[in-house]
Amino acid sequence: MEEDYVFKIVVIGDSAVGKTQLLGRFTRDEFFLDSKSTIGIEFQTRTVDIARRRVKAQIWDTAGQERYRAVTSAYYRGALGAMLVYDVTRRHTFEHAARWVDELRAHADKSIVVMLIGNKADLAAGRAVAADEAAAFAEEQGLFFSEASALSGENVERAFLRLLEEIHANVSRRPLGDEAASADGRGHGGADVLMLKGTKLSLAEEMSIMETSALRRASSCSCS
Ligand SMILES: Nc1nc2c(ncn2[C@@H]2O[C@H](COP(=O)(O)OP(=O)(O)O)[C@@H](O)[C@H]2O)c(=O)[nH]1
Ligand SMILES: [Mg+2]
Numbered sequence: 001m002e003e004d005y006v007f008k009i010v011v012i013g014d015s016a017v018g019k020t021q022l023l024g025r026f027t028r029d030e031f032f033l034d035s036k037s038t039i040g041i042e043f044q045t046r047t048v049d050i051a052r053r054r055v056k057a058q059i060w061d062t063a064g065q066e067r068y069r070a071v072t073s074a075y076y077r078g079a080l081g082a083m084l085v086y087d088v089t090r091r092h093t094f095e096h097a098a099r100w101v102d103e104l105r106a107h108a109d110k111s112i113v114v115m116l117i118g119n120k121a122d123l124a125a126g127r128a129v130a131a132d133e134a135a136a137f138a139e140e141q142g143l144f145f146s147e148a149s150a151l152s153g154e155n156v157e158r159a160f161l162r163l164l165e166e167i168h169a170n171v172s173r174r175p176l177g178d179e180a181a182s183a184d185g186r187g188h189g190g191a192d193v194l195m196l197k198g199t200k201l202s203l204a205e206e207m208s209i210m211e212t213s214a215l216r217r218a219s220s221c222s223c224s
Contacts, residue, residue, distance in 0.1 A: 003047055003054040007167050008078050009160075010060045010108075012100050013085035014093040015067045018119040021150035022085060023061055026160045031151055048161065050168045057164055059083075076107040080167045081115070083159070086134075088118045088147060089126035094134060101141055113166045115159055118147040122154070 011019045024030045027044040043060040060079070065071045084100050086093040097116060104112060116138045118129060131147055138145035144162060148155035 003056040005053060005168070005171065006056045006058055007080050007164060007171075008043075008058050008060065009081040009083065009163065009167075010062075010076060010079045011083045011085060012062065012066065012071065012103070013083075013117075014087070014090075014096050015064070017085045017087040017090070017093050018150045019066075019083075019085050020061055022083065022117065022119060022148065022156060023059055025150045025153055025156045026057075027059065029153070031153075048164065050161070050164050051172075053168065055164055055168065057160065059160075071103070073107045076104070079108055079112055080171070081113045081163045082108065083115050083117055083163065084143065085117045085119050086129070087120050088129050089120055089123050091128040094118070094129045094137075097137065098141075101143070111170060113144070113163060113170060114142075115144040115146065115163045116141075117159060118145075119150060121147040122149040122152045 011023055013019055021031055023044055024032070027046040042063055043058050045056055045058050047054055047056045049055070060075060062071055062075065065075075082104055084097055084104075086097050088094075101114070104114060116134060118131065118134050120126075134147075135145050137143075144166065146155050146159040146162070148159055150156060
């Protein structure tokens with residue numbers, strides 16, 4: 001069945017906080033203790049029902065670019081949501097969250113919905129950031145917040161679904177343009193059509209960016 005919406009979500013945050021594993025847990029219910037950055041795969045998808053609509057979440061992974069502070073504005077283009085991840089056992093990854101918020105403000109759409117995720121909540125003994133402190137930061141910055149564990153799976157589904165619900169609520173609140181109003185005489189459904197058109201366009205655009213960067217990698221790779 002074809003989806004009603006495609007929502008682009010970006011996953012950001014410092015290196016090794018568990019971004020790739022959170023994505024794997026949500027899209028394939030998988031976790032790898034020894035994760036290597038997956039070359040060539042830059043987004044994964046999962047389709048879920050949100051408010052009786054088929055919503056395809058297209059979730060982008062930085063593929064290790066965050067290590068070189070080389071996450072480009074193309075990565076943020078068209079994103080309706082962001083998962084900003086830190087590691088509850090490494091305090092500096094939480095302290096850097098403010099920098100990632102600045103990055104979003106600079107490159108992403110201003111209506112982007114952001115969820116702050118304190119990952120590795122399973123490592124209770126190594127905790128270096130209190131949930132209350134993170135919740136206060138999130139409130140001050142206008143972010144949603146949840147702790148989670150990609151390893152146990154705790155809260156991962158819930159956090160992604162919450163983000164998708166908030167994006168859906170945002171999108172359905174958007175006023176219809178004149179074009180949509182005249183294209184849809186019944187006065188509803190126009191927003192969906194508009195949305196799909198928009199996302200399909202940006203998807204094609206992102207695909208070509210992905211293909212060229214994959215090509216570039218393939219041609220310069222001296223992997224053994
Ligand atoms: N204990 C624990 N380890 C995790 C969790 N999520 C990721 N890791 C580990 O943290 C490391 C970095 O994870 P990765 O997803 O590659 O981080 P990324 O660089 O942010 O994409 C890997 O060794 C993972 O196995 C988690 O929820 N709990
Ligand atoms: Mg990664």
